Amino acid sequence: MKGIGPRKAAALAGVGIHDLFDLFFYVPRRFLDRSAIVTIADLRRGDYAAEPSLQPDLSKSDPDLPGVRKDVTVMGEVRSHRVLGSGRRARFVLVLADRTGSMQCVWFGGVQYWRRAFRIGEVLAVSGQPSWYANVLQFVHPDIDRLSSSGEEGEMQWTSLLNTGGLIPVYPSGQDLARAGLDSGGFRRVLHAAIRTYLDRVPETLPPDLIRIRSLLPLAEAIRCAHFPSSLDDIPEGLRRLKYEEFFQFQLKLALRRHSAKNEEGIPFSVKSALARRLVESLPFTLTKAQVRVVNEITSDMASARPMNRLLQGDVGSGKTVVALLAMLIVVENGYQALLMAPTEILAEQHYKTLVRVLDGLQVNIRLLIGAQRSKLRQDVLEDVRRGSAQIVVGTHALFEKGVSFPRLGLVVIDEQHRFGVMQRALVRTKGENPDVLVMTATPIPRTLSLTLYGDLDVSVIDELPEGRKPIRTLLKHEGERESVHSFVHEQVRGGRQAYYVYPLIEESEKVDLKAATLHYEELKEKIFADLRVALIHGRLASEEKDRIMEDFKAKRIDVLVATTVIEVGIDIPNATVMVIEDAERFGLSQLHQLRGRVGRGADQSYCILLSRRWIVDRAARVGGKPGAVEEERLAERRLAAMAATNDGFRIAEIDLELRGPGDFFGTRQSGIPEFRVANIVSDGAVLAEARQDAFDLVRNDPSLSDPSHRGLADQLRHRFKEDLALLRVG
Ligand code: ADP
Numbered sequence: 001m002k003g004i005g006p007r008k009a010a011a012l013a014g015v016g017i018h019d020l021f022d023l024f025f026y027v028p029r030r031f032l033d034r035s036a037i038v039t040i041a042d043l044r045r046g047d048y049a050a051e052p053s054l055q056p057d058l059s060k061s062d063p064d065l066p067g068v069r070k071d072v073t074v075m076g077e078v079r080s081h082r083v084l085g086s087g088r089r090a091r092f093v094l095v096l097a098d099r100t101g102s103m104q105c106v107w108f109g110g111v112q113y114w115r116r117a118f119r120i121g122e123v124l125a126v127s128g129q130p131s132w133y134a135n136v137l138q139f140v141h142p143d144i145d146r147l148s149s150s151g152e153e154g155e156m157q158w159t160s161l162l163n164t165g166g167l168i169p170v171y172p173s174g175q176d177l178a179r180a181g182l183d184s185g186g187f188r189r190v191l192h193a194a195i196r197t198y199l200d201r202v203p204e205t206l207p208p209d210l211i212r213i214r215s216l217l218p219l220a221e222a223i224r225c226a227h228f229p230s231s232l233d234d235i236p237e238g239l240r241r242l243k244y245e246e247f248f249q250f251q252l253k254l255a256l257r258r259h260s261a262k263n264e265e266g267i268p269f270s271v272k273s274a275l276a277r278r279l280v281e282s283l284p285f286t287l288t289k290a291q292v293r294v295v296n297e298i299t300s301d302m303a304s305a306r307p308m309n310r311l312l313q314g315d316v317g318s319g320k321t322v323v324a325l326l327a328m329l330i331v332v333e334n335g336y337q338a339l340l341m342a343p344t345e346i347l348a349e350q351h352y353k354t355l356v357r358v359l360d361g362l363q364v365n366i367r368l369l370i371g372a373q374r375s376k377l378r379q380d381v382l383e384d385v386r387r388g389s390a391q392i393v394v395g396t397h398a399l400f401e402k403g404v405s406f407p408r409l410g411l412v413v414i415d416e417q418h419r420f421g422v423m424q425r426a427l428v429r430t431k432g433e434n435p436d437v438l439v440m441t442a443t444p445i446p447r448t449l450s451l452t453l454y455g456d457l458d459v460s461v462i463d464e465l466p467e468g469r470k471p472i473r474t475l476l477k478h479e480g481e482r483e484s485v486h487s488f489v490h491e492q493v494r495g496g497r498q499a500y501y502v503y504p505l506i507e508e509s510e511k512v513d514l515k516a517a518t519l520h521y522e523e524l525k526e527k528i529f530a531d532l533r534v535a536l537i538h539g540r541l542a543s544e545e546k547d548r549i550m551e552d553f554k555a556k557r558i559d560v561l562v563a564t565t566v567i568e569v570g571i572d573i574p575n576a577t578v579m580v581i582e583d584a585e586r587f588g589l590s591q592l593h594q595l596r597g598r599v600g601r602g603a604d605q606s607y608c609i610l611l612s613r614r615w616i617v618d619r620a621a622r623v624g625g626k627p628g629a630v631e632e633e634r635l636a637e638r639r640l641a642a643m644a645a646t647n648d649g650f651r652i653a654e655i656d657l658e659l660r661g662p663g664d665f666f667g668t669r670q671s672g673i674p675e676f677r678v679a680n681i682v683s684d685g686a687v688l689a690e691a692r693q694d695a696f697d698l699v700r701n702d703p704s705l706s707d708p709s710h711r712g713l714a715d716q717l718r719h720r721f722k723e724d725l726a727l728l729r730v731g
């Protein structure tokens, strides 16, 4: 594009803008309404409406609609200009006149530049907030457009107005962008040029039917409205189409992926399994109704000739593991390999041991594969896997490293991988010939998010906890109450229970935090719990060491386990009834919920004690989880208040999403959540639902996108999503 040199291109690439399409979706943050053009006499009389604040009616009716500020615009001729003052007080003063009077425009700083910028007699359009200074009417730092100085005032070229005289877009920028000439004004110029030159070449992607039924603007028109609207009404209309476009493209890919997966050959397992029955019989409990229901959903997928792609959702402690075990045993009995992948080594070890214990005597060859294994053992495991003689393989992501191949892969179970996005799951499937895939997560995600993240999966939900569980009691405590917390832990341990003490370990300051945790541990061990058995576990320990400590804790040879977040997910030790979380304000909400989920796993009353600084605790207690009243409260207080208010993981997830926004919800990059530029998956749920419905309907009716009215879409996929071309082979 003309006007975009290597520097600008690099700066644009830095914010993910690589082509015109990206650029068009870089929408303004807000608008300045400069459409009121008045005379200088009007300004003198105060006869104008300029409102520096946001217009409340607009921002209220739609929170995503960019705010609008009202400025006034004056057109006039440069009469004179001069530099006044010197040094830091230097300012450039320009006298502007129309036929009704004159006024000043003032710029502080940059006087040498401004002095050369204007010719006497030149005609300008000037926008800003008028003010009076020492009885002189002025604009300070106004935005300007130069109008052709030939011709009469009445004939001035409106088309040359870019910064004044209409609804003016204000673009988000940043230091890097501004340095490359792409401050808000720079973006405005670039977008204006791009739209002028290329807009008529923007192809329509949606079939006419959809545009009509959903009352959408044509794409090109929407782009214009979102950037250079002719009226305020244009803005939400333009944005709605762009949001729809983003959601639709994404959902179309999901729909195609799902369609193609449904048409692939999977393995039809025989789901009558003696092994599974033996497991169920050997359990010390009976399955909940919800567990039975999801087992049925899973086994009917497994019996079908199509590969399974299913999400198993259930709050912490709802009993997902045993469901996965049953599915794995079916696979084993059919002569295939099953793979169970966990996010941490500790959890992988735990699953491995559980399997070995419950399958004792059943002649199933179970292997553990984690990154930290000695190479000899590792070689041995790999060989076992490669030969196909390892029937169940438990591990971490080490399972997916190069060089691990599974000749008879029948099922992949991914545990606690709420960070596993669509793309990573596609990778999993390459490990075998269309194995069944079961993704398990305790993070009950709000519906809009699950539609984006797991939109191509079928969903099973365990919506009840095993019988007899008592709700965990969550208490907020501060430093001053430490004594009482310690004596409470003592009491619990005397009653035969065990406790966790968790310290935050924030990545940037891992060393410092670890040191703090270690110091605290020494203090707990030597002074406070001198009579108890206390141990420390953290991520830096060797695998065998971690393993030994968890084993001791499980066997009740440890009373109090001091830990970093290595125990965050999955750990299952029902006799532990107290979770004390230090510096609780430093944890994210979903992390707190996961940690709390380490207790309350048996029949005993369990407690989660959140320790924090006094004022945070006091205020969080006052906030008390009342949703409306807390908007202005600090985030930490809201998180603690939410924890104290509810045990419901779904509610927690919703609040978390609200507090953090979708980008951060699952952590960073790995989230697998596509980044939408215009749309917001939290607040644009209605548009998302429509786009999803339409995309899935469309693929159902025309999976190969061969209908002429779908050519725009097919082309779009071909050009913009090359990596997804394979999706179009189907049908
Ligand atoms: P999660 O869904 O968080 O992964 P787990 O599978 O670790 O939960 O199960 C939590 C605990 O509940 C385990 O100790 C497990 O043995 C136990 N459990 C699972 N199902 C039942 C049930 N139906 N009745 C009683 N306890 C159960």
Ligand code: MG
Binding pocket: 320, 321, 415, 416, 570
């Ligand atoms: Mg689990």
